[in-house]
Amino acid sequence: MSGHEFQSFFPESGGVDLTDQATNITDETIEEMRQLAARYPQARSALLPMLHLVQSVDGRVSPRGIEACAEVLGISAAQVSGVATFYTMYKRRPAGKHHVGVCVTALCAVMGGDALMEHVEDKLGIHPGETTADGTFSLEAVECNAACDFAPVMMVNWEFMDNMDPEKADRLLDDLAAGKPVESTRGATITSWKEAERVIAGFPDGRADEGPAAGGASLVGLRIANERGWTAPDVPAPVSEEEK
Ligand code: FES
Structure with a gap:
């Protein structure tokens, strides 16, 4: 990757750390990126899950991860970097375990x-x-x-x-x-x-249904409605264009 593409005039603004070139991305990761890209009518829509996959492997958005996303999607590394540095869910330095x-x-x-x-x-x-x-x-x-x-x-x-x-x-x-x-x-x-990032990327670990999901405080309204026999009003039929 050519470093000049990422040169920042605001080095303290939190860009991707180009000094850390370490990566665990393998051919298998690239193949999984292709799988993600194939899930969307427009492959580019897979960029967000692909960046999560990068984090699941490298513990951050790595320079190699950016490059790999760009290669798979046929877009520029600068475009990938622009997305990766827009959202706080993408980490530019290694996150903890x-x-x-x-x-x-x-x-x-x-x-x-x-x-x-x-x-x-x-x-x-x-x-x-x-x-x-x-x-x-x-x-x-x-x-x-x-x-x-x-x-x-x-x-x-x-x-x-x-x-x-x-x-x-x-x-x-x-x-x-x-x-x-x-x-x-x-x-x-x-x-x-890292394991959670892999799930977010779209590779379930089978734990989605563990635990109660909605807690008691969120269900109070439902409980009261059930006790009192309250139901939601019927939804009115949609008005057609001719009837308007
Ligand atoms: S303010 Fe913390 S969850 Fe809403």
Whole structure:
């Protein structure tokens, strides 16, 4: 890959780290990229899952991963890089074995999320956007996870950890560091960020139906409706163009 394509005039703005050329991408990865591309009427639509696949292999968006996506899709490396650096879900530096998110959007923040973030920062000795020296944890300040009824929430490898507090966070991080089995409060067993990225890329690991999925707080309205016999009103028939 020619480095000049990625030369940035804003080196501190967080572009892909071109100094780290390490990669685990193999012919098998390229073949899986082709499989993803074949799932869409326009192959280019597969770029987002392909970048997740790159992360599942390299633990970040690697220069080789960008190049491979470009080759498979027949687009330029600069176009791939433009997408990879637009979304926060694509990591430009190696994420940890476990990627930890703490929601700091308003509702979680006032319910303890800000204090939780400070606590996790102190415990791990890193700030959002950083990875621990041993590579076990990376940390991210995440925006609303649409889980406000369980505030404050944390995520581990994108699995929910609901109704958190500093003590629960300590237990969670200690268990993960010790390699003990950890389950999300309403989802699958926690594996690793790379394994989760492979699932997001579109290669299921069979764990999607583990756990209760929707938690009690999300189902209160449904329970009350069932108890009182409430049902949704009928949907009116659509009005045709002639009737308008
Ligand atoms: S504010 Fe944290 S999940 Fe909505």
